[in-house]
Amino acid sequence: MAEHPAYPVGLRLTGRRVVVLGGGQVAQRRLPALIAAGGVIVLISPEATPSVEAMADAGEITWERRRYTEGDLTDAWYALIATGDSEANARASAEAERHRVWCVRSDDADRATAWTPATGHSEGVTIAVLTTDVKGRDPRHTAAIRDAVVEGLRDGTLVARHHRTRAPGVALVGGGPGDPDLITVRGRRLLAEADVVIADRLGPRDLLAELPPHVEVIDAAKIPYGRFMAQEAINNALIEHAKQGKAVVRLKGGDPYVFGRGMEELLALAEAGIACTVVPGISSSISVPGAVGIPVTHRGVAHEFTVVSGHVAPDDERSLVDWPSLAKLTGTLVVLMGVDKIGRIAETLVAHGRSPDTPVALVQEGTTAAQRRVDATLATVGETVRAEEVKPPAVIVIGEVVNVGLPAAQAPQPS
Missing domain, CATH: 3.40.50.720 (NAD(P)-binding Rossmann-like Domain)
Incomplete structure (x- = not known):
């Protein structure tokens, strides 16, 4: 035997x-x-x-x-x-x-x-590994093979495509702040199984290069809009490809629901009868400050942090942000999409009581190889952005936590 x-x-x-x-x-x-x-x-x-x-x-x-x-x-x-x-x-x-x-x-x-056998599980599949060397059984070796297969299936580096007919569906995947290693395991697996990927400019672009040749990659910024608004055109593209029976991934930067218009896309898909999976992503509002050594909260310094959109100025009638109230807070303020408006934002905060000496850090291209950090204060940030030519995408951190964190020269560097 x-x-x-x-x-x-x-x-x-x-x-x-x-x-x-x-x-x-x-x-x-x-x-x-x-x-x-x-x-x-x-x-x-x-x-x-x-x-x-x-x-x-x-x-x-x-x-x-x-x-x-x-x-x-x-x-x-x-x-x-x-x-x-x-x-x-x-x-x-x-x-x-x-x-x-x-x-x-x-x-x-x-x-x-x-x-x-050494067993593991991934998406309804059980992986079982047995040795064929009956005279030299090595449980650690079979376990290592099991682990490699399961990990590969989970993170998408080992692709096993489905061949049975699937119901139309879309996955809204948060790609994280930019470093391809910071996408979730589930997000990476769904990306590896996709037939069509509709990608944002701020998504982890390096992951797109890893996709098989048959995958259709669509740049959301280049979808022909015609008479449609940009978002409406993206919604229509998602619905069109899903109704063709394809596995569609909408790859977004950060998290789909943090200024990502993910809910608009989810509602459009639901109205069209298309099943949708939402995969959360690591938001740049927390991860990018952390990448340069700035904690958004710190004991004895900040007991809260607030994330706001700066894509419209404080005096713009479209703004939904209560800037006077934010100026009265003592915690951390994180501003996304606010590079070109940060001068007016800073002036508004100071006008309503925030100290002009409040430290500010601007982190451009956070977590990527192009990451850089520029420090200023509320009094100087407008001029600093111009002088240092800070460009979007950049996360802006306002508060004493900027000084609590490591100096820019000692901050962690992206791998």
């Missing part, structure tokens, strides 16, 4: 008797998967770890607090033998053989009739 590799098979244990002998660490590791498989699990052991005992208390398993006796494997479909008594293990293994019960032994794999 030892000359041949194990035959891999998936056991369907729902409603079937499974016997586990021993309540130690091996049982603690294996029981959750057996419970998830729906087995009717009987644990036979005089003692158990606290975690195993909790499973019994919750009614997930039946615990008989005694040692193994002949006949315990009657009517069992599967057995896990993991006691510290080698003689009892041998007797139980022999009983399993007589009753043709597939049996795993933690103490002697060569005498077992079944082996437990």
Whole structure:
């Protein structure tokens, strides 16, 4: 038997008797998967770890607090033998053989009739890895292979495309602040499975270069708008491609719902009857200051931080921001999309009570290789932006946390 590799098979244990002998660490590791498989699990052991005992208390398993006796494997479909008594293990293994019960032994794999593979899960798929080298079994090697496959499927570096017909759908994916490594695992996986990607200028552009050649990449800034508003044209493009049965990813910078107009797109898709998944992203309002060593909150300095859009000036009738109230706050103010308006914003804050000496940091192209930080105060920031030629995209941090953080020369650098 030892000359041949194990035959891999998936056991369907729902409603079937499974016997586990021993309540130690091996049982603690294996029981959750057996419970998830729906087995009717009987644990036979005089003692158990606290975690195993909790499973019994919750009614997930039946615990008989005694040692193994002949006949315990009657009517069992599967057995896990993991006691510290080698003689009892041998007797139980022999009983399993007589009753043709597939049996795993933690103490002697060569005498077992079944082996437990290294398993992992990703999006409804179970990955199970078994060695074919029966004379040199290496559990750590099989576990490493399992981990590599699961990680690759989860982060999108290992692409396994679906071939069955899928319902039309769109994923609104927050790509994070710019560094491609800062997209979420789920976002990267959905990107790898996409047929069409409609990307913002501020999305992590480096990820687009990794997509397979068949993926259609559409620059949202270059969609022909015709008689439509820009956002309306993007909505229509999402709907059109999804109705063709394609997997569509709308790749956005930061988070879809933080000044990303994600809800507008979600509502348009819902009205068209298109299923939509929203994948949150790391917002630049927090991550970009952190990338240059500035915490948006700090004990004894700032107990709150406020994120506002600066795309319209404080005196613009379209502005929804209560700038006089913001000027009275003592915490951190983070301004997005405000580079060309920061001079007027600073003047408004000072006019309503904020000190002109309040420190300001402008972080351009945060988390990318082009990242740079420029420091100023509310009194000088307007002129500083002009003199230093600060360009969007840039995150502006206003408050004492700017001085709490590391000086620009000592701040962390993007990798």
